[in-house]
Amino acid sequence: MLLILILLSLLLIAxxxxxxxxxxxxxxxxxxxxxxVLIYNVDVHLAIATSLISVIATSAGSASRYAQQGxxxxxxxxxxxxxxxxxxxxxxxLTSSVLVGPAGTDVLxxxxxxxxxxxxxxxxxxxxxxxxxxxxxxxLADRWRLNATMPATGSAPERSFEVGHVKAGxxxxxxxxxxxGLLGIGGGLYKVPAMNxxxxxxxxxxxxxxxxxxxxxxxxxxxxFLLQGDVVPLLTAPVAVGTLTGTLLGTRLHTxxxxxRIRLLFVIVMLAAALLMLLHGLGVTNA
Amino acid sequence: MSxxxxxPTTLSSSDLSRLSERLxxxxxxxxxxxAVFLLAGxxxxxxxxxxxxxxxxxxxxxxxSLSGIEAGGPAIWCVTLGLxxxxxxxxxxxxxxxxxxxxxxxxxxxGVTLLVLLLLxxxxxxxxxx
Numbered sequence: 001m002l003l004i005l006i007l008l009s010l011l012l013i014a015x016x017x018x019x020x021x022x023x024x025x026x027x028x029x030x031x032x033x034x035x036x037v038l039i040y041n042v043d044v045h046l047a048i049a050t051s052l053i054s055v056i057a058t059s060a061g062s063a064s065r066y067a068q069q070g071x072x073x074x075x076x077x078x079x080x081x082x083x084x085x086x087x088x089x090x091x092x093x094l095t096s097s098v099l100v101g102p103a104g105t106d107v108l109x110x111x112x113x114x115x116x117x118x119x120x121x122x123x124x125x126x127x128x129x130x131x132x133x134x135x136x137x138x139x140l141a142d143r144w145r146l147n148a149t150m151p152a153t154g155s156a157p158e159r160s161f162e163v164g165h166v167k168a169g170x171x172x173x174x175x176x177x178x179x180x181g182l183l184g185i186g187g188g189l190y191k192v193p194a195m196n197x198x199x200x201x202x203x204x205x206x207x208x209x210x211x212x213x214x215x216x217x218x219x220x221x222x223x224x225f226l227l228q229g230d231v232v233p234l235l236t237a238p239v240a241v242g243t244l245t246g247t248l249l250g251t252r253l254h255t256x257x258x259x260x261r262i263r264l265l266f267v268i269v270m271l272a273a274a275l276l277m278l279l280h281g282l283g284v285t286n287a
Numbered sequence: 288m289s290x291x292x293x294x295p296t297t298l299s300s301s302d303l304s305r306l307s308e309r310l311x312x313x314x315x316x317x318x319x320x321x322a323v324f325l326l327a328g329x330x331x332x333x334x335x336x337x338x339x340x341x342x343x344x345x346x347x348x349x350x351x352s353l354s355g356i357e358a359g360g361p362a363i364w365c366v367t368l369g370l371x372x373x374x375x376x377x378x379x380x381x382x383x384x385x386x387x388x389x390x391x392x393x394x395x396x397x398g399v400t401l402l403v404l405l406l407l408x409x410x411x412x413x414x415x416x417x
Contacts, residue, residue, distance in 0.1 A: 003332065003340055007329060007333070053373065056373050056374060056376065057318060057321070057322075059314075059377070060314040060315075060317060060318035060373075060376050060377070061318055063314055064310075064311040064312070064315040064318070065311070067310050067314070068307065068308055068312075070307055072307060074306060074310075074384070075303075075396065078384060078396060078399050078400055078403065079399055082402050082403055082406070085403055085406045086406060088410075089406060089409060092410070092413075093413060097417070144395070145297060149300070212310075215314075215377040215380070216378075216380070216381060216403065216407070218377075219377045219407060219410070220407060221410075222374055223407065223410040223411050223414050224413050224414040225414070226371075226374060226414065227411065227414030227415040228415075231370065232341055233328070233359070233362075233363050233366040234329075234332055234337070234340045234362065234363070234366065235341055236366070236370060237328055237329050237332075237366045237369065238329060240321075240325055240369075240370075240373065241322060241329070244318065244322060
C-alpha cells in the first residue's frame with residue numbers, strides 16, 4: 001500500500017514538473033532533483049541520475065512534436081550537440097567519480113542552488129525582455145550553412161534569419177552540457193538564451209531545437225550513471241512516465257495558457273528550492 | 288533515392304523537413320515502446336511488490352548483476368528494459384541523421400553527427416569500465 005502511494009506521488013510530482021517544463025521550454029529537472037532529495041530523502045547522486053533519464057523522456061516527447069512542425073533547426077542542433085555532449089559527459093564523470101562522499105554531496109547542493117538561482121534570474125529577465133538584436137554576420141554560419149528560415153507560426157509569417165556568434169554558442173552549449181551531467185537537468189536554460197539571445201535564432205525555434213538537444217545531452221550523462229549502477233529502477237520509472245505525461249499535456253496547453261503567470265510561479269518554486277538546497281549544502285538543515 | 292554517382296551536395300530544405308518528420312516519428316516510437324515497458328514494470332511492482340523496491344538491483348553494465356535484476360522479479364527487469372529503450376532512442380536519432388547526411392554526401396555534417404555518436408560511445412565506455 002505504501003509502495004503504491006509512493007509510486008503515485010512520484011508520478012504526480014513528475015507530471016507537474018513535466019507540464020511546467022514543457023510550458024517554459026525547460027526540462028523538469030530543476031523541480032525533480034530537489035523534490036526527490038528533500039521530500040523522499042533520496043541520495044543526491046541517485047536523484048540526479050533519475051532526473052537525467054526523465055529529461056530523455058521529456059525531450060523525446062516534446063521534440064517529436066516540434067520536429068513534425070518543422071520548428072527544429074537540425075544543422076544548428078547537430079553542431080551544438082557536439083559541445084553539449086562533451087559537457088554532459090564531463091559533468092556526469094565529475095558527479096559520479098569526483099563529487100562522491102558527504103563533502104562532494106555538499107558541493108553539489110551548493111552548485112545546484114547557484115544554478116537554480118541564476119536560472120530563476122534569467123526567467124525574471126525574460127519576463128521583461130526587450131527586442132533581440134540581430135547578431136553581426138558570422139562567416140562560420142556560412143561555412144556550416146546555418147542561416148535558415150523560420151516557418152510561419154500562428155499570425156507570424158515565414159522569415160529567414162542569419163545566425164551569429166557561432167563560437168560563443170558552442171561555448172555556452174558546453175556549459176549547458178556540464179550543468180546537465182552535473183545536476184541532472186536538460187541544460188535548456190543555457191541553450192535557449194544562447195541560441196535566442198546570442199546567436200539570433202527565433203525564440204520558438206531556439207526552444208524547439210533545445211528540446212531535441214537535451215535528449216542527447218542527457219543520454220551522455222545517463223549512460224554513465226546507468227552503466228555504473230547508479231539508477232534505481234522503481235524510482236526512475238514513475239518519474240520518467242510522469243514527466244512524459246506532463247510534457248505531452250504541457251505541449252498541448254502551450255498555446256492556450258498565458259505563460260507569464262506560470263513563469264512567475266515557477267520562479268518562486270525555483271528560488272525556494274535553491275534556498276533549501278543551499279541550506280542543505282551548508283549543513284544548516286539535516287536530512 | 289538519389290541517382291547513382293551523384294555529386295556531393297547538401298540537404299535541400301525538403302530533405303531537411305523529411306528528416307525532421309522521420310526523426311519525430313522515431314522519437315515517438317522509441318518513447319512509446321519504453322513507456323509500455325515502464326508501465327508494465329510499475330504494474331508488476333504494484334501487483335507483487337519486489338522485496339527491496341528502491342534498491343538499484345545491481346543495475347547493470349560491467350557491474351551488471353543479472354542475478355540482482357532477476358531477483359527483483361518481472362517488475363525490475365521490465366523497468367530496466369524500458370530504461371534501456373529510452374536511452375537508446377536519442378542514439379537511434381543520431382544514427383538516422385548520420386545515415387541521411389551520408390546519403391546526400393554532406394560530409395561535414397556526416398563528421399559532426401558521427402562525432403556525437405562516437406562521444407556517446409565514450410559515455411558507454413566510461414560508464415561500463417571506468
